Each structure stands twice: as C-alpha cells, then as structure tokens.
Amino acid sequence: MKRPVATAQGHEAAFRSCIAEIRDYEPGADAQQVAEATGIPFGDILKLASNENDFPISAAVTAAITRQFPLLHSYPWEDYGRLKAAVAAAHGVPDAQVVLSAGSAQLVLNLPLLYTDPGDEVILAPQSYALYEAASQVMGARLRHVPLAGYRFDIPAIIAALSARTKIVWLCSPNNPTGTIVTSAELQLLLDAAPETTAVVVDQAYSEFVDDPDYADPLAFLAAGHSNVIALRSFSKAYALAGIRLGYAVADPAVCRMLDRISEPFLLSRTACAAGLAALADDDWLAASTRAVHEGREQLSRELTALGWDVVPSQGNFVLADTHGDGRELFRRLLERGVIVRPADGWGYPAHIRVSVGTPEENRRFLAVLRDCLRS
Ligand SMILES: Cc1ncc(COP(=O)(O)O)c(C=O)c1O
Structure with missing residues (x-):
C-alpha cells in the first residue's frame, strides 16, 4: 500500500523516494x-502479540552464553564457523549452503539487495509478514500483490x-498471521512454473511447530536441483531466542556466497553463536518446548x-x-486489562485477532481475561 509522499524539504529531499513510501513496521x-498507561505492574502484563x-530458555543455552562473557573483547570467528557447520549438519547440507544472520529478518532485508534492480518485480501476499514488502520497496521493486485465498497462498x-521480471x-x-502452510504439491507446481531466475523464498520461521505431513520441505527441492529455492529459518521462535537475534538461510552455494558478500562480516555476536550451538545440541529441550506449543495451540483453538x-x-x-466483531476494539479492551x-x-482482517501461544499458565490467564472482557 503506498502512502502519499509529501514533497520533501531541506535535507529530507536527499532521501530516496522509494524509501519515503515504505510504511513503518508496526510491532x-x-x-x-x-x-x-494502565498502571498495571510490568510483571503482570501478558504479551501474546x-x-x-515464553517456554523457559534451555539451561544449556544460558550456561553457554555466560561462558562467553570473559571472551567478549574478541571477534567471534571460531564459533561463527562452528555454528555454520552445526546448522549445516543439522540439515544434512554442506557448510557452503548456509548463511548465518542476526535474525532471519536481516536476510529478508538482504535478499532484495541481491536480486532486484529498480523495476524488477516481486510477488507477495498482502496477508503475510510485512517485512517482505518493505525490504522489496527499499530496492524500488515493483510489488505484485497476490492475496491469500481461504487464508492460504494462492499458488x-x-x-x-x-x-x-519476477x-x-x-x-x-x-x-x-494465518498459520497455514504451503504443501509439497503446491511448491512443486510453483517451481515447475517459475523461471530459473526467480528466487522462491520460503520463510520457515515457524517450521519446527509444523505437524502436517503435507508440509513442503524446501531443502528437499534444493537437493533435487532447484537452485532457486531459498529457505529462511530462525532461532527466535522454536528455540525461544528472539532476543539473541539469530537466523539463517539454506540455499544454493552461489546464493550463499553472494549473501555473505553483502553482509557485515562480524554480524553475529559471540553470545548468539554460543547460544545457537548449545540450542542445536539440546534436542530434549526442543521436543519439550514444541510439545508445549502444540498443547497450547490446541487449547487456544478449542x-x-x-x-x-x-x-x-x-x-x-x-x-x-x-471474532465476528471488531478485532481492534477487542484488542483495546484486552489491553486495558494488561493483555496484549x-x-x-493491518492484514485486512478487521474482525480477527492473532494470539501467540503462551505457557499453559499464560494461556489460561488469557482465556480468563478474554471471557471477562466479553462478559462486560
Ligand atoms: C514470518 C516471519 N519471518 C521472520 C521473522 C523474523 O524473525 P527473526 O527474529 O529471526 O528475525 C518473523 C518474526 O516475527 C516472522 O513472523
């Protein structure tokens, strides 16, 4: 969605016009x-937004981060290499097919730098992660919006x-925000139709929570020779490490080489590298966290x-x-009670709200406050 560009004055006239058109991200x-604003103590605010x-972080990760403190004077080269190797091993690909990043959002920003000249096109759904649009606009790409159909990508x-030019x-x-997936059959259809010069980016920030057997695994398509597939993964969600800022891409070695070329060489902190290594090694923690999310998702849905x-x-x-009502009004009423x-x-769903799955206690509290809110 474009907003009217006011005629820039003074120093602001120097800004590139495609950047002035970008909507600010609404976190x-x-x-x-x-x-x-509410007078409710900070510790009592429940954020599911x-x-x-919110599953307690792995004790092994906390210990690994702490061990880095005496080393913070030095750049994180060795652990950077070790983490890249561990990520590659976890996916059964060579190290050359992995690009590490400070959160997967940074890779979303870097991909248009690699691919789009002004006037090139990108295809995106308006009801999806907002950063794809902003990142593409930075490079002056032409946006082709293809709305979801029945909450799903319309392949x-x-x-x-x-x-x-795509x-x-x-x-x-x-x-x-819909929680829906792209199936293997759908990704196959798209890859069969897309030119080799079109990067098909599959953002898998939430993939560890998937239990649908039809879920498309982009790495299987990469392995089958589709060198234009790029998978983005994150430690922010399943590994509960949003604050450490760690994500990565798995892609063709040529794509990885170029993404590394346009990235800052010391992008990751020592603490992020150590946290990632420890998180990847703690399978029991991941299984327990994922089980809790599945149970919470089931409970909230029910x-x-x-x-x-x-x-x-x-x-x-x-x-x-x-909600079959006014979603933003309900959001406001929940906010007054300390629930976010x-x-x-913003995605074109005025009657909807999106609720993150919390811990069992947080889910129970959300449901109690919601019922109270709806009664009054
Ligand atoms: C779909 C999607 N991709 C990427 C991100 C950013 O993740 P990260 O914390 O790895 O930058 C988010 C964050 O909410 C997201 O929803």
Whole structure:
C-alpha cells in the first residue's frame, strides 16, 4: 500500500523516494508502555502479540552464553564457523549452503539487495509478514500483490502473476498471521512454473511447530536441483531466542556466497553463536518446548472455537481467529486489562485477532481475561 509522499524539504529531499513510501513496521504493543498507561505492574502484563516463545530458555543455552562473557573483547570467528557447520549438519547440507544472520529478518532485508534492480518485480501476499514488502520497496521493486485465498497462498494465482521480471516470490510457511502452510504439491507446481531466475523464498520461521505431513520441505527441492529455492529459518521462535537475534538461510552455494558478500562480516555476536550451538545440541529441550506449543495451540483453538469464533487451523505458535466483531476494539479492551494480542486489521482482517501461544499458565490467564472482557 503506498502512502502519499509529501514533497520533501531541506535535507529530507536527499532521501530516496522509494524509501519515503515504505510504511513503518508496526510491532506488537510494548509491555512497558502498556504497564505505564494502565498502571498495571510490568510483571503482570501478558504479551501474546509477537509470536515469541515464553517456554523457559534451555539451561544449556544460558550456561553457554555466560561462558562467553570473559571472551567478549574478541571477534567471534571460531564459533561463527562452528555454528555454520552445526546448522549445516543439522540439515544434512554442506557448510557452503548456509548463511548465518542476526535474525532471519536481516536476510529478508538482504535478499532484495541481491536480486532486484529498480523495476524488477516481486510477488507477495498482502496477508503475510510485512517485512517482505518493505525490504522489496527499499530496492524500488515493483510489488505484485497476490492475496491469500481461504487464508492460504494462492499458488495458481502466483503462477499466473509470474513474469520474466519476477525476481522474488515471497512465501511464508507457516504463514504469519494465518498459520497455514504451503504443501509439497503446491511448491512443486510453483517451481515447475517459475523461471530459473526467480528466487522462491520460503520463510520457515515457524517450521519446527509444523505437524502436517503435507508440509513442503524446501531443502528437499534444493537437493533435487532447484537452485532457486531459498529457505529462511530462525532461532527466535522454536528455540525461544528472539532476543539473541539469530537466523539463517539454506540455499544454493552461489546464493550463499553472494549473501555473505553483502553482509557485515562480524554480524553475529559471540553470545548468539554460543547460544545457537548449545540450542542445536539440546534436542530434549526442543521436543519439550514444541510439545508445549502444540498443547497450547490446541487449547487456544478449542476454547476460542467454543466462543463461537472461527479459528484458522494453525501450524505455527499462534492462532488467528475471526471474532465476528471488531478485532481492534477487542484488542483495546484486552489491553486495558494488561493483555496484549495483535489486531489483524493491518492484514485486512478487521474482525480477527492473532494470539501467540503462551505457557499453559499464560494461556489460561488469557482465556480468563478474554471471557471477562466479553462478559462486560
Ligand atoms: C514470518 C516471519 N519471518 C521472520 C521473522 C523474523 O524473525 P527473526 O527474529 O529471526 O528475525 C518473523 C518474526 O516475527 C516472522 O513472523
């Protein structure tokens, strides 16, 4: 969506016009500000708005971070290499097929730097992660919006929108905010139709929560010779490490080489490298965290459906629900009670809210406050 560009004056006239058109990112409401506005103590604010994972962090990760403190005077080269190797081993690919990054969001920003000249096209869904649009606009790319159909990526419509100038197709699976996935059959269809010069990006920030057997594994398509597939993964969600800022891409070695070329060489902190290594080694923790998310997702879906709402079946750590009312108004009323969820009108869903799955205690509290809110 473009906003009118005011005629820039003074130094602002120097800014590139495509950047002036970008909408500011709207993050989940800030817990500290909500505490100040409501008078509710900060510790009592319940934030289920940014798809964070509130399961207590792995003790092995905390210990690994602490061990880095005496080493913080030095750049993180060795651990950077070790983490890259560990990520590659976890996926059964050579190290040359992995690019590490300070959060996967940084890779979203870097991909258009690699692919799009002004006037090139990208295909994206308006009801998806907002950064794809902003990142593409930075490079002056032409946006081809293909809306979701029934909350899911509309692969036939995406194929119809492909052109010789399509440089990136942005897919998000599970999709934020709907929680829906792209299936193997759908990704196969798209890859069969897309030119070799179109990067098909599959953002898998939430992939560890998926239990649908039809889920498309982009790495299987890469291994089968589709060198234009790029998978993005994150430690922020399943590993509960949003604050450490760690993500990565798995892609063709040529793509990885170029992404590394345009990245800052010391992008990751020592603490991030150590946390990633320890997190990858703690399988029991990941299994327990994922089980808790599955149970919470099930509980929230069941209880919200019991209210008469329509809950979109989710494969992520969040649920999108049609309240059949005013989603933003409900968001405000929950906010007054110290509970932060995400209104979904920015994605074109004015009757919906998106709720992140919390711990069992947080989910129970959310449901109790919600019921109280709906009664009053
Ligand atoms: C779909 C999607 N991709 C990427 C990100 C960013 O993740 P990271 O913390 O790894 O930068 C988010 C964050 O919410 C997301 O929802």
